[in-house]
Amino acid sequence: MADDVVVQLQGVRKAFNPGTPFETEVLHGIDLTLRRGEFCAVMGPSGSGKSTLLNIVGLLDRPSAGKLQIAGEETTTLEDTALTRLRGHTIGFVFQYHHLITAFTALENVMIPMLGAAGFPNAQMRARATELIDSVGLTPWKDNLAGNMSGGQQQRVAIARALAMNPAVLLADEPTGNLDTKSADAVFTLLRQVNQEHGTTVLFVTHNPELARRCDKTIQVVDGKII
Numbered sequence: 157m158a159d160d161v162v163v164q165l166q167g168v169r170k171a172f173n174p175g176t177p178f179e180t181e182v183l184h185g186i187d188l189t190l191r192r193g194e195f196c197a198v199m200g201p202s203g204s205g206k207s208t209l210l211n212i213v214g215l216l217d218r219p220s221a222g223k224l225q226i227a228g229e230e231t232t233t234l235e236d237t238a239l240t241r242l243r244g245h246t247i248g249f250v251f252q253y254h255h256l257i258t259a260f261t262a263l264e265n266v267m268i269p270m271l272g273a274a275g276f277p278n279a280q281m282r283a284r285a286t287e288l289i290d291s292v293g294l295t296p297w298k299d300n301l302a303g304n305m306s307g308g309q310q311q312r313v314a315i316a317r318a319l320a321m322n323p324a325v326l327l328a329d330e331p332t333g334n335l336d337t338k339s340a341d342a343v344f345t346l347l348r349q350v351n352q353e354h355g356t357t358v359l360f361v362t363h364n365p366e367l368a369r370r371c372d373k374t375i376q377v378v379d380g381k382i383i
């Protein structure tokens with residue numbers, strides 16, 4: 157595998173409820189290679205398998221068959237604890253719904269992934285979270301409760317939180333799907349900026365062809381296959 161390949165799927169299949177009468181194969185042999193700094197849009201009809209694909213690349217779910225290498229490591233043979241560790245250090249997630257803790261401030265939400273085993277924040281974590289909040293343009297709002305922020309601001313906090321561990325791969329599942337055009341554009345521009353400044357590889361699910369055109373490449377997932 158070339159050094160700059162950060163995500164590689166070979167013949168990845170995913171079946172839900174395997175071995176039961178309800179078994180359904182949702183991904184039917186996906187091959188995909190993403191290099192460092194690549195920004196790739198994922199498009200395709202509803203129910204075609206885009207989120208399932210992101211969950212597998214994000215090590216939240218395991219393939220039923222095939223190979224998946226993340227940051228040079230073959231993941232299909234890893235035990236759950238090793239998989240969790242690799243996920244924590246390599247992958248950042250941004251979802252359509254921000255999944256912030258609304259009763260925490262913006263800054264506190266960004267510190268959550270840094271807490272780790274310590275379980276409580278220190279000055280270094282606070283400084284790093286402040287830097288991230290600054291980088292997503294939310295300096296004046298850092299002490300606002302996440303629940304009181306606008307949709308676009310919440311998504312910026314979610315991006316800052318996703319970057320807390322400086323991930324090689326950022327997985328964004330329709331992060332702009334719930335936003336008005338102007339906020340969607342601003343969130344996309346921020347993701348692009350992160351990608352270019354840090355060389356983060358981004359996999360970005362969208363139904364918006366305008367935004368897909370602004371990515372380095374687009375894959376179409378149809379009926380569980382890349383076409």
Ligand SMILES: Nc1ncnc2c1ncn2[C@@H]1O[C@H](COP(=O)(O)OP(=O)(O)OP(=O)(O)O)[C@@H](O)[C@H]1O
Nearest residue numbers: 172173180182200201202203204205206207208209
């Ligand atoms: N845990 C599960 N158990 C059974 N079937 C599932 C499970 N998760 C997803 N599916 C099915 O897999 C298919 C693909 O779902 P997925 O959410 O990946 O599609 P999607 O392309 O992301 O859709 P959307 O654009 O609507 O978000 C759907 O038919 C869905 O019902």
